[in-house]
Amino acid sequence: xxxxxxxxxxxxxxxxxxxxxxxxxxxxxxxxxxxxxxxxxxxxxxxxxxxxxxxxxxxxxxxxxxxxxxxxxxxxxxxxxxxxxxxxxxx
Numbered sequence: 669x670x671x672x673x674x675x676x677x678x679x680x681x682x683x684x685x686x687x688x689x690x691x692x693x694x695x696x697x698x699x700x701x702x703x704x705x706x707x708x709x710x711x712x713x714x715x716x717x718x719x720x721x722x723x724x725x726x727x728x729x730x731x732x733x734x735x736x737x738x739x740x741x742x743x744x745x746x747x748x749x750x751x752x753x754x755x756x757x758x759x
Contacts, residue, residue: 686713703750719746 674687686696694715696702703716723729732742741748 719749 674689676684676687678684690696696715701716701718702713705712705714738744738748
């Protein structure tokens with residue numbers, strides 16, 4: 669982790685401004701998403717690209733519903749994919 673740090677102030681609504689230097693280093697732009705992780709008393713944020721919704725034009729679309737999995741897979745597929753990715757990163 670970098671030894672360079674900046675102090676930010678949290679507003680009454682829990683908002684803060686990510687310093688320009690940090691946004692430029694990571695390439696964060698307006699509308700981008702961040703994943704927020706809690707590690708003890710640390711908050712870790714990473715740039716996150718959400719998964720796009722499948723459409724009938726996607727080759728994989730014909731396979732939706734053909735396999736087995738949790739009953740709420742259709743509603744929570746992004747969450748399950750993110751959790752699987754996090755587990756793989758810990759390995």
